[in-house]
Amino acid sequence: MVVSLSTLRILLVDSDEGARRVVSSAIKQAGASVVLMAQSIEQAEQLFNEEVPDIVVASWDLPPSSGLELTRTLRKAKSPYPAVPIVLMMSETSTAQVAEARDVGVTDYLFRPFSTKNISVRLTHMINNQRPFIVCETYRGPDRRQMKAENYQGPLRREGDGWMVDV
Amino acid sequence: MAMYAGTDAGFRSPEVSMELMQNAHEHYTKHYEVVTRKLKHAQTATMSSLHQVKQATTQMENQRIASQEFDNLKVYEGLWDITLKAFNGNYIPESALERIENILSSLPRTIMKFYDILLGQDSVLQKLIADLSEDKYRQALNVIRKLQGGTCPVTGLSPEELECRDEAQLAQRTHESAIKIILKKKDYSSRR
Numbered sequence: 001m002v003v004s005l006s007t008l009r010i011l012l013v014d015s016d017e018g019a020r021r022v023v024s025s026a027i028k029q030a031g032a033s034v035v036l037m038a039q040s041i042e043q044a045e046q047l048f049n050e051e052v053p054d055i056v057v058a059s060w061d062l063p064p065s066s067g068l069e070l071t072r073t074l075r076k077a078k079s080p081y082p083a084v085p086i087v088l089m090m091s092e093t094s095t096a097q098v099a100e101a102r103d104v105g106v107t108d109y110l111f112r113p114f115s116t117k118n119i120s121v122r123l124t125h126m127i128n129n130q131r132p133f134i135v136c137e138t139y140r141g142p143d144r145r146q147m148k149a150e151n152y153q154g155p156l157r158r159e160g161d162g163w164m165v166d167v
Numbered sequence: 168m169a170m171y172a173g174t175d176a177g178f179r180s181p182e183v184s185m186e187l188m189q190n191a192h193e194h195y196t197k198h199y200e201v202v203t204r205k206l207k208h209a210q211t212a213t214m215s216s217l218h219q220v221k222q223a224t225t226q227m228e229n230q231r232i233a234s235q236e237f238d239n240l241k242v243y244e245g246l247w248d249i250t251l252k253a254f255n256g257n258y259i260p261e262s263a264l265e266r267i268e269n270i271l272s273s274l275p276r277t278i279m280k281f282y283d284i285l286l287g288q289d290s291v292l293q294k295l296i297a298d299l300s301e302d303k304y305r306q307a308l309n310v311i312r313k314l315q316g317g318t319c320p321v322t323g324l325s326p327e328e329l330e331c332r333d334e335a336q337l338a339q340r341t342h343e344s345a346i347k348i349i350l351k352k353k354d355y356s357s358r359r
Binding site for chain 2: 004005006016018019022023025026029030031033061091093111112113114115116117118120121122125
């Protein structure tokens with residue numbers, strides 16, 4: 001059963017009005033019927049708590065703070081939906097920034113500029129291939145291991161790996 | 168600093184990025200609207216054509232030929248109906264829009280004569296077509312494709328693999344559908 005974007009509520013967070021207009025239009029064209037919009041972290045938090053959206057699409061740049069800070073806030077235990085899928089839109093394409101985004105619990109990222117097709121493919125893929133949500137001392141977010149390495153030799157730590165607690 | 172495959176630059180100013188995205192998105196939106204309007208005209212033209220054949224059938228000696236023509240037109244009638252339903256609020260890949268336009272450009276003569284008249288009368292459609300800026304679109308698309316063209320370092324999936332999933336999911340969503348037929352490149356024009 002494929003989940004369609006038309007059944008989901010998406011929160012778009014971007015401080016730039018032009019960007020909000022273009023990206024929200026692209027998300028709607030991608031099939032989403034409800035796109036909530038916020039221009040700051042405060043507004044996003046308020047909308048998030050009131051409306052509890054199914055997906056958050058946020059810009060890396062959210063002056064005076066950032067999309068990373070928003071992710072940290074939404075992932076907190078007291079958040080109404082800590083496991084919400086979060087997509088971060090980034091202007092920079094460095095490995096360091098992607099790794100930083102992944103390590104604060106971002107689900108997926110999109111480099112700017114992107115097309116309607118790119119956002120449609122990413123959101124559809126993300127929502128239909130949800131990963132286990134990991135909570136530990138140093139990390140809260142979706143399972144960061146996505147690559148299926150056939151010759152993986154490292155330790156098996158997740159329940160899905162067949163790892164069992166020895167009681 | 169390491170950059171991902173497919174990226175030719177580490178950073179583009181938000182203004183440049185925004186302009187490229189806007190050009191690409193506006194073109195897609197207009198193209199989508201153009202194809203939707205054309206499909207509606209094709210639907211109306213097919214209905215007019217069916218009506219004409221129905222009337223002519225009663226006067227024709229060769230009922231068998233008329234019946235074949237009628238059956239062919241009925242296939243088109245069903246195709247427009249299902250395709251327009253699939254369009255209803257859904258994302259349609261650009262490649263599918265192009266395939267639909269190919270089908271629309273090679274309609275049977277009986278439909279085409281009504282279709283051409285309807286296209287000529289639709290001033291909104293003519294304006295949309297005139298407004299499609301192919302140069303700006305191609306330019307934006309080239310940058311976007313280069314940027315998004317690399318394998319995702321997090322998932323290990325290539326854009327083609329993601330796209331295949333996208334098309335497969337779209338086909339599943341509209342399972343009975345014309346889009347599925349179109350994605351399989353079935354050439355309805357051969358039924359003429």
